[in-house]
Amino acid sequence: MLRVVVKPGKERKVRNFYPNLYRDELEEIPSQAGVAEAVAADGSFLAVGYLDPGSRIPFRAYRFDPGPLDRAFFLARFQRALRKREGMGPSHRLVHGEADGLPGLVVDRFGEVLVLQVRTRGMEALREVWFPALLQAVGPKGVYERSDVEARRQEGLPERVGVVYGEVPEVLAVEEDGLVFPIPLALAQKTGFYLDQRENRRLLEGMVRPGERVLDVFSYVGAFALRAARKGAHALAVDKDLEALSVLDRVALRMGLKVDIRQGEALEVLRGLEGPFHHILLDPPTLVKRPEEIPPMKRHLVDLSREALRLLAPGGYLWLSTCSYHLKAEDLLEVVRRAAADRGMRLRVHALTHQPQDHPWSLHVPESLYLKTVILQEDAL
Secondary structure, eight states: OEEEEBOTTTHHHHHTTOOEEOGGGBSSOOSSOEEEEEEOTTSOEEEEEEEOTTSSSOEEEEESSSOOOSHHHHHHHHHHHHHHTTTSOSEEEEEEGGGGTOTTEEEEEETTEEEEEEOSHHHHHTHHHHHHHHHHHHOOSEEEEEEOSHHHHHTTOOOEEEEEEEOOOSEEEEEETTEEEEEEGGGOSTTSSOGGGHHHHHHHHHHOOTTOEEEEETOTTTHHHHHHHHTTOEEEEEESOHHHHHHHHHHHHHHTOOEEEEESOHHHHHHTOOOOEEEEEEOOOOOOSSGGGHHHHHHHHHHHHHHHHHTEEEEEEEEEEEOOTTSOHHHHHHHHHHHHHHHTOOEEEEEEEEOOTTSOOOTTOGGGOOOEEEEEEEOOO
16 A cells, blocks of 8 residues: 655645545655555554545545455445435435545435546545445446546546446436426536535425415526426526527426426526516526636626525525636625625525535535625515
């Protein structure tokens, strides 16, 4: 096993279960990649992980006790993940990277089909060890891989997309609270469905009243809009992905629900709409991958929020989400405060929500908290 020495003072983060060690936190880095043991400057044990000299994060810890990264280790990790998700229904996130002690791996479960992403060279190098353990733990009918994300390209890894085990239907039926979405996996975004907004969708359905108008911007397959329509609201879904909107159309037809659809860029469509809407949802894709991208993204969110507030009914609710770790809840509040100032509107914070329990937020890994949603209500005196 390879060995890396952590610089004095930097060992504290590892002892507090933070898995990532950066180049400037390590003494001389071995030139070869592989499973490695990290030790403090005094030689005391810290962690076992994967060393990749070419990565921006050269060492990622998998375990904080001595031992191998073998099939038995990964099987125990997957079995633990399964136990944590008991009772969560047929569709949920089974593995959430570092928060589940599996850096660089994401696995979503849709009934008897798994959809996975491998994001790091370490997890890619260990594939022949952990993949059989995953099959043993879950026993799926099929596994589909969507390893085509930016994080993988940053690691210098080629894209991998397609069936990697068993049988996977071309169109995946994703069920959520009585709604069934036919998702064409080859064209899907992320791993096929935005499972992390489940609790917000339930919250919206509980708040919407018959006859209200609901605007679902960046709707993807319209999971928010369809829930609103099921409550008797007049729903309008906006997205630039025509394939996703066609899935929405098919679900609405099958369920006997009416959802209006508008295809196009969000800001342009918003500028052409007339209100009022009682609920407006803004859930843009991850556009902030690095801290330096925060200012332009915040300006874009101000523009979106300003147009949304123009369309908001008296007493109506604006929902603004970000799925970027780098954008904090405080950033979202600042964005809407600036937009409200431009519109001369008074708002109150109704709620602040985060990702659901199947996307665990580890106290020791701040990056594992990524989804934030602020819900604000028009509050004129």
